Amino acid sequence: MALVAGMRVGSRVLFRPWAWLPGAALGRKESAARGRVGARGFGSQRVLVEPDPAAGIAVMKLKSPPVNSLSLELLTEFVISLEKLENDKTFRGIILTSDCPGVFSAGLDLMEMCGKNPAHYAEYWKAVQELWLRLYLSNLVLIAAINGACPAGGCLISLTCDYRVLADNPKYVIGLNETLLGIVAPFWFKDTLVNTIGHRTSERALQLGILFPPAEALQVGMVDKVVPEDQVQSTALSVMAQWLSIPDHARQLTKNMMRKATADRLVKQRDSDIQNFVGFISRDSIQKSLQVYLGKLRQKKG
Numbered sequence: 001m002a003l004v005a006g007m008r009v010g011s012r013v014l015f016r017p018w019a020w021l022p023g024a025a026l027g028r029k030e031s032a033a034r035g036r037v038g039a040r041g042f043g044s045q046r047v048l049v050e051p052d053p054a055a056g057i058a059v060m061k062l063k064s065p066p067v068n069s070l071s072l073e074l075l076t077e078f079v080i081s082l083e084k085l086e087n088d089k090t091f092r093g094i095i096l097t098s099d100c101p102g103v104f105s106a107g108l109d110l111m112e113m114c115g116k117n118p119a120h121y122a123e124y125w126k127a128v129q130e131l132w133l134r135l136y137l138s139n140l141v142l143i144a145a146i147n148g149a150c151p152a153g154g155c156l157i158s159l160t161c162d163y164r165v166l167a168d169n170p171k172y173v174i175g176l177n178e179t180l181l182g183i184v185a186p187f188w189f190k191d192t193l194v195n196t197i198g199h200r201t202s203e204r205a206l207q208l209g210i211l212f213p214p215a216e217a218l219q220v221g222m223v224d225k226v227v228p229e230d231q232v233q234s235t236a237l238s239v240m241a242q243w244l245s246i247p248d249h250a251r252q253l254t255k256n257m258m259r260k261a262t263a264d265r266l267v268k269q270r271d272s273d274i275q276n277f278v279g280f281i282s283r284d285s286i287q288k289s290l291q292v293y294l295g296k297l298r299q300k301k302g
């Protein structure tokens, strides 16, 4: 069975994020997802969407306490909310931020990658791929208002955005720190980073698993602006206004031209990428590394 839940329409692949949900009622979910968003807020348990139709934008807040780790549920709700906004012509941009104090996102949920079976790992990885593809190729302007720590998968999400504003707090570090966990960032995480900060800086950042504090993140180009914490949202809004002053069709075609080759690399090998992940994460040595890392996270408190 093909692992990729998508269908081809002309040259475009439409992904159906719920198609891999266990027991998903496709028709009902599909029609709900295609409804107009309107002026009232919508969202789900873990993704809050505050639409401003007059401005053509929506603020999307991740709210999966305590740390917005990217569980299968959060990934699913995230993709569904994104698709709703993508399908509603009212919306031209999204500001992506966190509703969890001090953390943008702790990255992939370690509990999804520990002690589970291969079928679960495959389902989980497919959901991670899906979110990345959706975000990376989004026609909307995506601005990350990073109001907290932003490691690993959290950083990846911010890197898919068109612009990153980071709050100036030394605790709000950002980077792909996978090697510190004894794991390896997949090629498409690496590609996304290289496209943002260049090859040499990525090589050093990835091998050392560097989590950059705000001033350094700005210096290497991991973020575009660092502002006082209480100005993150307003800065994101004014940056959005600038991006929305560009005609959509020209901006969208340009974005696609810049990003398509990178996305296509994953699209062409989604299944083998899933198999690689499942094989890698199922290794005893990797499971042990993740357990040790989780133990350290828990010990930190006590």
Ligand SMILES: CCCCC/C=C\C/C=C\C=C\CC(=O)SCCNC(=O)CCNC(=O)[C@H](O)C(C)(C)COP(=O)(O)OP(=O)(O)OC[C@H]1O[C@@H](n2cnc3c(N)ncnc32)[C@H](O)[C@@H]1OP(=O)(O)O
Pocket (backbone or CB within 6 Å): 066, 067, 069, 070, 102, 103, 105, 106, 107, 108, 109, 110, 111, 149, 151, 152, 153, 154, 177, 178, 181, 183, 184, 185, 186, 276, 277, 280, 281, 294, 297, 298, 300, 301
């Ligand atoms: C060669 C082939 C290659 C193929 C590819 C193969 C593999 C690639 C595989 C994976 C790629 C993974 C990318 C990732 O995203 S891995 C996740 C990395 N994330 C981190 O390192 C962040 C860890 N967390 C933190 O540093 C802190 O929690 C944080 C700074 C975010 C917040 O600190 P704070 O002090 O506020 O909160 P804590 O007390 O630390 O945490 C509260 C609570 O949450 C739990 N937790 C934290 N992070 C995670 C997580 N990512 N997943 C699950 N759970 C998490 C933490 O353990 C605490 O739990 P508890 O003690 O209250 O039970």
